[in-house]
Amino acid sequence: MVYLDNAATTIYKPPAVAKAVCEAIETMGNAGRGVNEASLKSLRMLSETRKLLSELFNFPDQNRVCFCSNATEALNTAIMGLFSKGDHVVTTAMEHNSVLRPLYLLSDTGMIELTVLRVDKVGRISFREMEESFKENTKAVIMGHASNLTGNVVDLKRVGEICRKKNVMLVVDAAQTAGAIPIDMVDMNISVLCFTGHKALMGPQGTGGIIVSEGVDIRPLKSGGTGMHSYDRTQPEIYPEHLEAGTLNIHGIAGLNAALKYIVSMGLDVLNDKEAEFTKEFVQGVQNIPGVEMIGDYSDLEPTCHTGIVSLNIGDYDSSEVCDELSVRFDIATRGGAHCAPMAHESLGTKNRGAVRFSFSHSNTKDEIIYAINAVKTLATE
């Protein structure tokens, strides 16, 4: 199988990941109150992983790195926990349902006022419109760092500056960028970062997190046991326990720990450059094939502007049909249909057909890219 569905989940994980998970399953207890060696071993690993993540995202306080089961949980925690009645929230038409649906829930029940910034035909927002959308009661901008449909990266530094000027929080969905491109929470003025562990970070599924800047207060989505302050009626105010009720996915996080060390040892930029090289090669190979329609902006494929996602359609075919053909005839794994980003499809004119999404990883090979280009050629000329 030629696996080009890395934006859904990376299937290549450094061998150290599975090894670390196995070792954790065999030796790690539950963290928290226990003082036995199995329990302490878990606690030390969790602490080290928080440190690795805070370093990766240039965040000063590792105790405010809280583990979640995925980016969706992190985003729900942020969105359901940040706002008071009457707050105004700004988002964009490019967002994934993990951002839109919790926001709709709040706006449809009258809790918040919601502005959804429109995008142009290739999915770009207007920074001027964003700034103009701000009001007295604007509490936050919530948006993805890169689109899961087009791979286009938003200039978060610029968004962060706009937010800083108006004292508005910036909440970032980094599902597609954590581990793929550099994220600097201080430089980008990010208040809350939501990420998943199983995509570009190459950790196991069931891992991810929410990083909450000092001074930002989030009501917990879940409450329960924390192994501390057991006699309080509510979750402890102290982080990370405030947002970590119940037993963590310690086994999975041990794998994420190994993946983070791999990224550090290889160099994030080295991995990204390789992914960008494949993305460029693929775009160059397919964009001029007659019948191929590119979805999104492919004018700048540098890693700071574009992740390893390329979406396209072929002729009049439904994207799911193309996807099936790629799988059955060529054994190429891609993803078709609507990518849980309904307004993005509406904005980009792909609501009816969806889009065939190819997503690359540094672990792919040049031969695989050429093979995929030829498969697209074959399908487009049939």
Next chain:
Amino acid sequence: MVYLDNAATTIYKPPAVAKAVCEAIETMGNAGRGVNEASLKSLRMLSETRKLLSELFNFPDQNRVCFCSNATEALNTAIMGLFSKGDHVVTTAMEHNSVLRPLYLLSDTGMIELTVLRVDKVGRISFREMEESFKENTKAVIMGHASNLTGNVVDLKRVGEICRKKNVMLVVDAAQTAGAIPIDMVDMNISVLCFTGHKALMGPQGTGGIIVSEGVDIRPLKSGGTGMHSYDRTQPEIYPEHLEAGTLNIHGIAGLNAALKYIVSMGLDVLNDKEAEFTKEFVQGVQNIPGVEMIGDYSDLEPTCHTGIVSLNIGDYDSSEVCDELSVRFDIATRGGAHCAPMAHESLGTKNRGAVRFSFSHSNTKDEIIYAINAVKTLATE
């Protein structure tokens, strides 16, 4: 290390568990919309695991078995999603904070009316008091199947009958019993079952679930991508997607799948009988040691009445101190302090000292039990 902290997390997992997790990490994609082989492989495994769980708990509809990251998430989903303003909910003083804290949140904000049934000196509720607590607006009884402090099992069949008579839902926290003793959702009249995968079920951490009977409606705790109905503003109404936003912990669930098959192949009763044998041996060995105070009811240690938990205190020692001694001097892993069950400690008179909890698994050995008994003897006579 002699690991007697199995109620926090089992550290012995059948070898097939780690193997299945590793294989999943190496071969499984993201389930959902993808039609490629890596994605379909995940989907088939998830479906098989739902079937195994529905068979284990005698539940008729595997599609209403929804995966969660742990029992805490399942309980928060149930408690935050079931009630309307003015509903009356009944719980007990033996509950874990994963039940109490979400309930407090709802009652402290005036959403629900809450009755907490008191317990006697060994932690037993009165079924008569439960029945008498029911009112016109009583919507649910929410309680644990077994106490995480004393190991005492509640006669859920009897609770289920009381609930059936009054048309009240029974929501069960099976954190300590799923995989440890038989649970029959039909026979016990359970409306919602919340369980974790990493304790007696011997799966990896980060796994668990909520099983929702037909006709019971739960508002989702999280919303987001589901790979279906992408253009709807809310989570799909269809189960399991209704309660499963975002990427599941497929790697962990693959391990749970292997653990469930192990339990089926060995026989739940065979495993439980062995655990009960160790529990009995330990209780007989420690209960008459001068200075040892047993916490809970140890009058019937049959698996249907008692899980593999034994809590005790020694002389005037703080439980955490005893726990430290057991770890440092004897290399025995137990758990001390408050066990996230504040009202249980208050009811049983152990609020100040907590309790030293020994928790056994069928994977322990007779020698380990004798060693632990002798350690308690040594500490009690010093």
